[in-house]
Amino acid sequence: MRCLTRLAVAWVMGCCTLLPGQDSAANGKKLFSKYGCYECHGTQGQGTTAGARLAPKPIALPALIAYVRRPSGQMPPYTGKVVSDAELSDIRAYLASIPEPTPAKSIPLLNQ
Numbered sequence: 751m752r753c754l755t756r757l758a759v760a761w762v763m764g765c766c767t768l769l770p771g772q773d774s775a776a777n778g779k780k781l782f783s784k785y786g787c788y789e790c791h792g793t794q795g796q797g798t799t800a801g802a803r804l805a806p807k808p809i810a811l812p813a814l815i816a817y818v819r820r821p822s823g824q825m826p827p828y829t830g831k832v833v834s835d836a837e838l839s840d841i842r843a844y845l846a847s848i849p850e851p852t853p854a855k856s857i858p859l860l861n862q
């Protein structure tokens with residue numbers, strides 16, 4: 751019985767280290783760099799003069815995929831042959847995992 755309990759504990763712990771959200775976000779971070787998204791959108795998706803802000807709180811996945819496939823402005827299109835929907839889903843998970851910036855009000859130096 752004790753052996754079974756141990757097995758169950760090991761199984762549960764194994765599952766936790768493989769949480770899909772964490773895996774996707776880590777993979778998405780790599781892809782965001784691999785496909786050059788960061789060049790225009792910044793490494794944290796914060797936006798630059800060359801690209802819109804994407805994080806935190808990225809747009810919904812279907813809208814993100816639709817935009818990347820057929821951008822309406824300056825952004826170059828990425829077809830499914832270059833970046834798959836699954837990869838874009840991971841990229842979105844990465845963008846969603848980026849924490850909100852510290853509000854200016856909570857920084858004393860900015861409130862003098």
Ligand code: HEC
Binds near residue numbers: 789824828841
């Ligand atoms: C050459 C610069 C450039 C690169 C590289 C680039 N983008 Fe963009 N992206 C833009 C610009 C500029 C916009 C703002 C709208 C426009 O002009 O198309 C934009 C807009 C977007 C939007 C829409 C944002 C919104 O709120 O509507 C998404 C989503 C997006 N990019 C995702 C990506 C992803 C994911 C990648 C990498 C696979 C990527 N972009 C690579 C320049 C770029």
